[in-house]
Amino acid sequence: MKYGLVGASGRLGKEVTDVFSEAKHSLVYSVDITGEKSKDKPEIIIDCSLPEALLKTIDLINKFDVPLVIATTGLSEKDLSELKKLSQKIPVVQSYNFSIGIQILLQLTKVAKEKLSGWDVEIIETHHRFKKDKPSGTAKMIQNIFSGKEINTTSLRLGNVAGDHIVSFGGLGEVLSISHRALSRRTFAEGILLSVEFALKKKNGFYTFTDVVFEKEK
Amino acid sequence: MKYGLVGASGRLGKEVTDVFSEAKHSLVYSVDITGEKSKDKPEIIIDCSLPEALLKTIDLINKFDVPLVIATTGLSEKDLSELKKLSQKIPVVQSYNFSIGIQILLQLTKVAKEKLSGWDVEIIETHHRFKKDKPSGTAKMIQNIFSGKEINTTSLRLGNVAGDHIVSFGGLGEVLSISHRALSRRTFAEGILLSVEFALKKKNGFYTFTDVVFEKEK
Amino acid sequence: MKYGLVGASGRLGKEVTDVFSEAKHSLVYSVDITGEKSKDKPEIIIDCSLPEALLKTIDLINKFDVPLVIATTGLSEKDLSELKKLSQKIPVVQSYNFSIGIQILLQLTKVAKEKLSGWDVEIIETHHRFKKDKPSGTAKMIQNIFSGKEINTTSLRLGNVAGDHIVSFGGLGEVLSISHRALSRRTFAEGILLSVEFALKKKNGFYTFTDVVFEKEK
């Protein structure tokens, strides 16, 4: 497949280029702070950039009329409603976390929560010492599962850990835990590839990575 | 409620007595190697004994015509078919493991397995140094979920550990694990109490602890 | 050996009675809230009671002139100086935690700390939901090893966990952890037995459980 990439020179952009070229896909259009390179019309646009680049991305979608997969973090409410408007015309997949394992962890947490009401719950996330926000976005996604209940959440900062998340349920005679460890950023690029394959088969609509992993039709 | 107990002096039998008396239930009939004690007609029979006691248990059920919850391990195919015959008359709940958390672990493993085909799987169980069978019955229950696929299973024997089970799924960029730790044998007695409450509300039929936890009607 | 026990009917007192009778030692003197029982002169006094019982214990030591092993928690500075005065006459072993594994964890943490300066450190302790103080006394003992440096310490409260402690060191390319899990209160009774054997061989002096485990002469 021929793809276009916004934010090609960023950390995630580079991982995407590696994973996609191993899968024999061709980068035919790219844009980053150093400029624009165009060889052919892309069949899909991937955005791994910053919110500031969103206008450029929307221009590209309007120009090429192809699906969008967007991994940009820190989008505003206004940005998201722009994307939803766009999704009336084409398929848009948007997520802050493209790891399959985290999607499964969220799913398993929902199942466990239903059956283990009355058990204590603890969320623990560990990241590299350079991460400034606490708790992690993913920890917040886990908290949201327990809507209306405050869940004790711990943030550990250790060396260069890519990202661990644990949800523990404690009963009087037993402890059940669901844990996830990201080994590298490559995993996110693989989730983006999955999302691209998903988007190419869909009609217009706004999808999340949960839809991609659990194949919910809309 | 008034209950009868087969195997009252065993390790699990004692835990059952403790948990049931805290819940204000009365032991009105008991039998073990030291003999039989009868104060009143029981509303339910619990069997925490050995396969050798099964005939006695069946006699009791026929005599009192009440439900049965049976935690005896090492039952033969013939024993199980006797129990199934019995269940045409009364509700029977049978399981080798009455921990709620293990039921959830099994359930979560099924969900994860569906979405993570192609990932490596490792099962690890840790028990006290006195446990002779490898792998544990619970590890076998986990293996059964991956029918037709051989799953690498590790048995660790460490001091006096009550029972840990971990299922790990490894992808190229991430690892997802579901783990369970039994803190004490008390948890099994609590599962038996739950099963008794379940059996008292049911008509005849053969149930497992999975049915109790997931409230599937039959 | 013939031993006397203050606080015989408490949780730890009962574990001590079990462990000591398995090791063929005889309880010849006991005292608790229900009164005093005396069969013979003890060779050692063990105190598993509350600070309020300390005066009684000191009377007993003065009367029998035998060593003391004391596991009472929450002692005041004044209590400790009374014990030190007593240790001029007889051997006294005093500790808030009689687990061998925790002593090893403390020792290992000291070694690791020396070589891993510049690495991030996290202390995590997990206990049952009924524990009210945070962090645990043991976590404070670990913190004290890093004198002058504030160490991020997390307290998790999960079901009925007897007590887990983890010290993690994080460098840019690796994480090293030392962890301890108490399986039951029995472990503390075994540490008290070790301390009794130690005290019976010593001259007068004030000892901690660290001395017992690492056999430092004084």
Add this chain to the structure above:
Amino acid sequence: MKYGLVGASGRLGKEVTDVFSEAKHSLVYSVDITGEKSKDKPEIIIDCSLPEALLKTIDLINKFDVPLVIATTGLSEKDLSELKKLSQKIPVVQSYNFSIGIQILLQLTKVAKEKLSGWDVEIIETHHRFKKDKPSGTAKMIQNIFSGKEINTTSLRLGNVAGDHIVSFGGLGEVLSISHRALSRRTFAEGILLSVEFALKKKNGFYTFTDVVFEKEK
């Protein structure tokens, strides 16, 4: 410092080049399967290659008369005795694992082993699915600490895990574990940098990475 590198294009060779250039050191001589590049006389030679390249490395040392740090794995007894002969003239640092954390884990395991005789021991190592040898070289280094005693050792293969090692000691009331997780190959390159700094300050002699970390003089 000006350094020479044998095996410059290998996986570890590339990490070494990255770490050393960040530390402002200059690669002035390199050799790999594509040939030889020489800009200046190196002050030290680093070998991250295969045993087949050892003759070339020995030639280089004889030519430049500078220290050697060698990370090549799978060396034969004959290779090692060649290196020891070389070390009569210059300092040689040789190891199969240049991670600081693993050195600490080995050290802590020695300390724990001394005090926990009679406890059960389990070694568990987890690596990526592509690793063919079992158990890992590092697991063997841990086994060697328990000389004369066979230690149960488990090898898990999960996705792309860089390398986890756990040593667990189990007593009847408690479990003590020492665990290490490599986050990336970069950690080994940093250990090589440390070894280079060590070698440049030493006289002739044969050193291991243990000597580097624990600064034992010879």
